[in-house]
């Protein structure tokens with residue numbers, strides 16, 4: 001692997017030998033809430049088809065960082081590119097940044113699927129209607145097409161028999177799988193998962209992780225915030241350990257989880273056991 005410098009001259013250890021552009025590149029991202037700096041200069045590179053797992057103690061800034069990637073939060077400093085697009089801004093010839101319009105931001109966000117800890121399904125819509133909604137409303141897909149694709153996606157997440165079920169009649173694991181199908185319905189190039197199994201009863205965690213693993217095997221690029229170490233070990237191509245708003249340590253799962261170099265990583269992993 002060669003070392004090059006990224007857009008702001010910082011060293012980047014994760015450039016691919018074939019020179020291909022990463023799908024996600026974050027450089028020196030900062031974010032504060034009311035003077036409290038939550039992200040203190042985060043760099044992240046995610047290649048196409050990679051699964052990156054973000055680990056770290058509660059409050060370290062993982063959720064905020066995910067929300068910055070898909071612009072549920074605006075960043076204070078640094079830059080984030082997804083598929084070569086500078087998120088949220090246009091850069092002029094002099095290097096000055098200009099906010100994109102809401103419409104332009106929405107267009108960027110359309111290509112990024114997000115799955116939350118709480119499933120946020122529409123309670124008054126069936127599983128299938130939940131999956132059909134965004135393609136019809138946002139992309140103007142016909143009802144027939146949205147329906148056919150919705151059924152296909154429900155089958156993919158193991159819910160072929162539940163198109164007519166309302167969220168209230170589904171288990172947490174089933175609701176989360178509907179939420180994954182709903183995100184996939186927009187054909188995202190990137191999927192963000194924010195602790196997707198942490199609100200679930202333990203016996204329902206496996207079925208959601210299984211769907212995520214299938215997605216990874218099918219080549220989806222994913223950034224996953226999770227405390228599921230087994231998933232991180234088996235599925236992650238790259239593991240990033242965050243603490244107090246900085247990336248403390250990163251590498252393969254074997255590097256970070258099995259052979260951590262930093263005391264902060266070790267102490268976190270001890271607490272996870």
Ligand code: ADP
Pocket residue numbers: 033034038056057058059060061062063064065
């Ligand atoms: P993690 O996902 O690692 O648990 P978060 O990104 O959720 O961490 O939170 C990092 C810090 O930012 C926490 O101290 C949290 O209280 C704070 N924070 C997150 N969102 C907001 C917000 N909207 N307003 C104020 N503080 C926030």
